[in-house]
Amino acid sequence: MAAEVGKKYVIIGNGIAGTTCAQMLRKNDVSCSIWLITNEPHPLYNRVSLPRYLQGLLPEQKVFIRNLEWHEQQNIRLLTETLVTSVDTEGRVVHLDHGGPLPYDALLVATGGWANKLDVPGVAGTQHIYNFVTLDDTREIIARALESKEAVTSGGSFIAYEMTEGLNVRGVHVTWLMRGPYWLRSILDAEGGQLVDNIATRHGVTIVHGDQIDHVVADSGVPKTVVGATGKEYPAEVIGVGLGLTLNHGFLASTPIERQTGIMANEYLETNVPGVFTAGDVAEFYDPMIGRHTVMGTWDNALAHGRIVAINMAGGHEPYVDVATYTSPLFDTNIAVMGIAESNNPELETFMKMAPGDKGNTDYRKYFFKENRLVGSVFIGSPKGRKKLVELIRDGGNYPTQAEREALFDVR
Ligand SMILES: Cc1cc2nc3c(=O)[nH]c(=O)nc-3n(C[C@H](O)[C@H](O)[C@H](O)COP(=O)(O)OP(=O)(O)OC[C@H]3O[C@@H](n4cnc5c(N)ncnc54)[C@H](O)[C@@H]3O)c2cc1C
Incomplete structure (x- = not known):
């Protein structure tokens, strides 16, 4: 590895947000030092591919996105099977369950969430x-x-x-x-x-x-x-x-970093503590598209966060402004969720239509409006028109009449 003389970056979590950030930091600065820490034993793999691996449609090696050699080539120090136990934001030091501590100039917390366990009688001592x-x-x-x-x-x-x-x-x-x-x-x-x-x-x-x-x-x-x-x-x-998941920020309990559901951040993914940033699933960031803080659990969002936060950790000032999207197969059809799709939000009006779709499936489309502005949508069935719809959400146009709302169904 090359000698490190520049800025010291520590990234907690080597998911798509953390690893993308590490890659971008290295791309823009050859002399900085980058530590990437995960409690898992693997370099970056694609969580979105896990369902297809589970189904037997994808071999395991195709789930991996990065290998150990890539980290060496990039001069990114990956610590696997290493848990961050606490952070001292005054001393700018990260404490590990073994080895360390690691000093930082800028810290990224991209720790995602861990699954809530089943906690009912009969679980203790039961396998599978x-x-x-x-x-x-x-x-x-x-x-x-x-x-x-x-x-x-x-x-x-x-x-x-x-x-x-x-x-x-x-x-x-x-x-x-x-x-x-x-x-x-x-x-x-x-x-x-x-x-x-x-x-x-x-x-x-x-x-x-x-x-x-x-x-x-x-x-x-x-x-x-x-x-x-x-x-x-x-x-x-x-x-x-x-x-559901519990977002992983308990190890920050002794710091002044503001946390609610996730780690609170502005649109630049900066927390309230200088030098500490957050990204991906664990970030509860200010979203200028909707005018409030939000958490998102999507791959594309975590990846885009990783890119933006790298710029800001290196001294840039770029906001994250995007429409959240989540797509997933549903047996032989698909679901796509875009923008704010909250059925229980009393501030939103909705319009839903179903019609026969391709291959005997039904096309279901639901649209969400805030003060007549299109803010979100969900498609089940054909995903055609999804990209166009994301653009319409981004454009923030008004759809005050029923006819205008119904016409959205034909966006393909
Ligand atoms: C089965 C499955 C299917 C999915 N399908 C889709 C899909 O179809 N479309 C979509 O958009 N999204 C999907 N998602 C969600 C998507 O995968 C996540 O939004 C994305 O992976 C989040 O990335 P991240 O980098 O924020 O966090 P993560 O990928 O969660 O990475 C965080 C890492 O940090 C580690 N960590 C946590 N705490 C510590 C600590 N204290 N010390 C060290 N390491 C720590 C974690 O163990 C983890 O390895 C799916 C998720 C799953 C699980």
């Missing part, structure tokens, strides 16, 4: 209960899926859906428990939820609404059944839970 966030989670789910016939998944989120589909494609019969009346309750409505149920049911998934895991019955540490809050029993050799 999985979250689905990391590559290692995925390896374990695949290994168990190969020896299982019956699974229970639980949750109303994207992750619960991805696990359900992955296990189903692996030939495991899945009973999917959802406490609420439909999937993605904060975005969809009853019609959209029914559509998603129909897609999954058509592929052999058994969906149960209004139930959740009350306890797990196991034999010698191997799950046998899940008992729901309704008292119903469901066979389960493997259990997958999507109970």
Whole structure:
């Protein structure tokens, strides 16, 4: 490695936000020192590819985006299996669970979130209960899926859906428990939820609404059944839970860095503490597009944050202004969420339309308006017109009449 004489950067978290930032810092400054720290054992891999790896559609090596050699070539010091335990913002030092401490001139916290665990009777000492966030989670789910016939998944989120589909494609019969009346309750409505149920049911998934895991019955540490809050029993050799994420900023508790759901930041991704920045899923940043702070859990957002924050850590002053987008396959169709798509937000008006789409699927499109301005949308079915719609959201045009709102359905 070349000698380091310049500015000292420390980046906590080697996901897409942290690794992109490291790459950009190096691109713009050959003499700085860059430490990239992760508690995971791997260099950057693509979390968005994990569902396809789970389904057996992608070999594991294709999930990786970077290898160790790349970090050496870039002169980026990657510390794997290393947990940051605390930060001293006065002394500008990062403390690790082993080795260190590491001094910094500028610090990036890009630590994402860890999955909430299932915490009900019968879980302690029982194997084969999985979250689905990391590559290692995925390896374990695949290994168990190969020896299982019956699974229970639980949750109303994207992750619960991805696990359900992955296990189903692996030939495991899945009973999917959802406490609420439909999937993605904060975005969809009853019609959209029914559509998603129909897609999954058509592929052999058994969906149960209004139930959740009350306890797990196991034999010698191997799950046998899940008992729901309704008292119903469901066979389960493997259990997958999507109970949301807790964003990783607890290790900042002794610092003055402002935290709420995420780490608070302005549109430049600077925290309230000089020299400390945040990016990706863990950032609760000011979004000028919507005029308030927000957290986003999307790959594109984390990547774009990584680029912008590198500029600002090096002394630049560039705001992050973009429309959030999230796209995901849904069995043989797709879902795309753009901008602010919040069904429970009383400040927003909505317009929804469904029509027959390609290959026997239905096209569902819902639009969200704030004071007549188009601010978000969700598509199930054909993704055609998605990019154009993102432009329309970015343009912030007004759609005061029903006819103007209906015409958006034909944007392709
Ligand atoms: C299964 C799955 C499917 C997804 N599908 C999609 C999709 O289709 N489209 C989409 O847009 N998004 C999708 N996402 C979300 C997307 O992957 C995330 O938004 C993105 O990866 C966030 O990147 P990040 O760099 O902010 O954080 P992360 O990728 O979470 O990286 C943070 C890293 O920091 C580490 N870390 C945390 N605390 C510490 C600490 N104290 N010390 C050291 N290391 C620490 C974490 O372990 C982790 O390795 C999916 C996510 C999952 C899990």
